[in-house]
Amino acid sequence: MYKEHSNTGFTKLTYSHMQQPDAHVAMRLFEDPERLVKQASDIFECPREELKPGKDHVAVHVVALGDYEHYGQNRNGDAFRKKACEDRHDTFVKSGHVFVQHDNQDPEKALGRPVKSAYDKSMGRIELVLHVHKDKGQDQLHKLASDGTHGFSMACYVPFDSCNVCNTPRRGPSDPNQCEHLRDHLGKVFPDGKVACMQNDYPTWFDISFVHKPADRIAYDLQKIAASGEAASYKLAEAEGIWVPDHILARSYDGYTEKLATLQALGAMEQFYIKTSEARPMGHDFFLWELRKAASVPTQGEVLDQLRNIDIDELMPALAKRGCILSPRDFFRYVLGPDYGEMKSAMPEVLNSIRSGVFSRLLKHASSREAVCKNIYFDVDEGKDRVYASGVDNDLCKKAFVEAENTNSVSTGLVNRRVIETTMTGKPATVVKQAAQHEDLHPAALVYAAYKLSAVQAVIKMANNIDDAVVTAVAAAQNVMA
Numbered sequence: 001m002y003k004e005h006s007n008t009g010f011t012k013l014t015y016s017h018m019q020q021p022d023a024h025v026a027m028r029l030f031e032d033p034e035r036l037v038k039q040a041s042d043i044f045e046c047p048r049e050e051l052k053p054g055k056d057h058v059a060v061h062v063v064a065l066g067d068y069e070h071y072g073q074n075r076n077g078d079a080f081r082k083k084a085c086e087d088r089h090d091t092f093v094k095s096g097h098v099f100v101q102h103d104n105q106d107p108e109k110a111l112g113r114p115v116k117s118a119y120d121k122s123m124g125r126i127e128l129v130l131h132v133h134k135d136k137g138q139d140q141l142h143k144l145a146s147d148g149t150h151g152f153s154m155a156c157y158v159p160f161d162s163c164n165v166c167n168t169p170r171r172g173p174s175d176p177n178q179c180e181h182l183r184d185h186l187g188k189v190f191p192d193g194k195v196a197c198m199q200n201d202y203p204t205w206f207d208i209s210f211v212h213k214p215a216d217r218i219a220y221d222l223q224k225i226a227a228s229g230e231a232a233s234y235k236l237a238e239a240e241g242i243w244v245p246d247h248i249l250a251r252s253y254d255g256y257t258e259k260l261a262t263l264q265a266l267g268a269m270e271q272f273y274i275k276t277s278e279a280r281p282m283g284h285d286f287f288l289w290e291l292r293k294a295a296s297v298p299t300q301g302e303v304l305d306q307l308r309n310i311d312i313d314e315l316m317p318a319l320a321k322r323g324c325i326l327s328p329r330d331f332f333r334y335v336l337g338p339d340y341g342e343m344k345s346a347m348p349e350v351l352n353s354i355r356s357g358v359f360s361r362l363l364k365h366a367s368s369r370e371a372v373c374k375n376i377y378f379d380v381d382e383g384k385d386r387v388y389a390s391g392v393d394n395d396l397c398k399k400a401f402v403e404a405e406n407t408n409s410v411s412t413g414l415v416n417r418r419v420i421e422t423t424m425t426g427k428p429a430t431v432v433k434q435a436a437q438h439e440d441l442h443p444a445a446l447v448y449a450a451y452k453l454s455a456v457q458a459v460i461k462m463a464n465n466i467d468d469a470v471v472t473a474v475a476a477a478q479n480v481m482a
């Protein structure tokens with residue numbers, strides 16, 4: 001599906017949470033037979049029988065997309081004109097399948113398919129009826145029934161898109177011939193009132209996927225780990241399958257050597273802090289030892305709450321530019337919520353596993369090390385088309401980033417300031433010598449290690465006013481603080 005098209009055009013994703021709020025994009029179960037009849041006749045203009053699923057399937061109603069004339073462009077900067085919606089909504093039925101997380105390479109993995117599509121002229125929206133297999137879509141249907149909704153995202157192939165201001169076509173985000181409106185001013189309103197956004201006039205929708213909300217995707221994986229249970233089942237073979245989706249594992253990865261070098265540097269510093277936890281060292285070591293004070297300041301809950309609105313793909317580069325690396329506690333509060341949600345009871349064990357020297361232990365454990373170094377889930381792709389970040393630019397987020405910099409940034413000036421402040425106020429900055437409680441690292445500790453390797457590399461690449469040695473020292477110290 002995806003591959004057939006990839007030689008000429010490109011693929012776009014439209015996330016439900018990135019769409020215009022007033023379009024009321026949503027996904028619901030068709031439970032009420034009365035509503036089914038009404039919807040069938042009003043919107044889908046067909047007899048109810050045509051929408052009814054067979055005994056193995058469940059019908060799901062989706063308000064998929066709002067058109068440009070009614071709602072403008074979405075938060076990605078993508079727009080779909082009325083004509084495109086009207087002419088092309090049926091590609092959902094002709095070419096589409098229902099997947100999970102856009103894992104769309106193998107049709108066998110489909111949970112179902114769109115069976116009916118319509119463009120509702122009065123509302124200016126595309127609506128769909130999906131038939132989802134009861135067993136294959138068990139988890140998603142359960143969430144739909146209990147929460148009343150589920151996050152989703154649609155993939156369409158486009159041969160090109162074009163600028164809303166000057167109509168210049170573009171063959172992809174890195175097209176060298178794209179106009180400056182799309183390249184440099186996405187989202188900007190020009191004097192003639194036109195917004196710089198991408199018009200997609202020939203979309204072919206081939207995938208509608210159940211997805212998790214921003215941080216929830218990682219939380220979901222972690223909760224599966226927690227649910228899978230006992231300490232004895234920390235075997236990596238199981239953990240890997242749980243927390244790295246197949247389609248990510250399958251991608252080739254050539255940054256292994258750099259990741260390993262970062263891991264070695266962090267492992268060495270981690271050991272330094274563990275070894276000096278009892279006796280204050282002298283000379284240059286004393287300088288390094290003092291840096292632990294910069295690693296002991298927690299980020300406020302409301303700041304993390306604000307950051308939770310931002311997708312990890314956007315948060316990673318935004319934090320990296322500001323030199324921020326989240327401590328274990330802050331990372332899990334970002335992912336799971338202020339009180340760690342369903343992982344609450346497991347958190348002391350997870351944090352202990354990290355404190356026991358997660359990096360130095362990884363260096364001695366070949367298969368875990370390989371899994372963590374090959375994990376690209378948190379990697380920052382600088383070349384990625386990411387000009388229109390979802391929440392990154394709003395005022396609340398800007399404020400949250402300033403706060404996050406104060407508590408987290410590893411830029412030299414802010415590190416020095418935190419060291420001085422911690423010293424002046426006499427706040428404790430204690431390194432804990434934590435013995436390993438299990439032979440294997442907790443799978444959630446591996447997730448954190450993967451995050452941190454990516455975050456350290458991104459900061460070294462993207463942040464200003466940093467000293468690599470200080471970055472490594474503070475990042476390692478974060479792991480072993482009380």
Ligand SMILES: [Zn+2]
Pocket residue numbers: 163164165166167168179180181182
């Ligand atoms: Zn243009």
